[in-house]
Amino acid sequence: TAYIGGRCDGVHVQTRSDQCATHARSVPCYSSIGRVEATMGGSYDEVDLEDMDWNAEMGAFTYQCPCGDLFFITPDDLRGGEEIGHCPSCSLVITVVYDAEDLVKIIPEGF
Structure with a gap:
């Protein structure tokens, strides 16, 4: 290496x-x-999953990015242990804070 x-x-x-x-x-x-x-320099912010908005159209939890778009993380990402929310319009990321045991209560039924 x-x-x-x-x-x-x-x-x-x-x-x-x-x-x-x-x-x-x-x-x-x-x-x-x-x-x-x-x-590459850390995340923009740490955000509790409970403070994010559920966007049914995107099928993802979202949080406002300073660039004007939305950070997002999907239920499948969360179930897989992911904790980084990405913004599709810029290079910023957030660290999503959550308790894996609470996902069943937080993720909407059917997702």
Whole structure:
């Protein structure tokens, strides 16, 4: 595995959001699902799932992005353990805070 532009290009587990456990260095490291775990500078904000709006048309929980569009995260993302909400119009992301045990109560029936 090599460092390219100061980041690890390997597939490793991180001990912290900014450190590759394999290299024990504070560099962003690509995860096994292909996204950068460190979100290249962190997330814009941490948002409780309960503070997000349910958008039935999108089939996703949404939160207003400063660019004017919406961050979103789907029920399938949440069930899969995802906690990053993406904005389709800009590079910002949010960290969605939730308790996995509460998903059954929070996710609308049929989704």
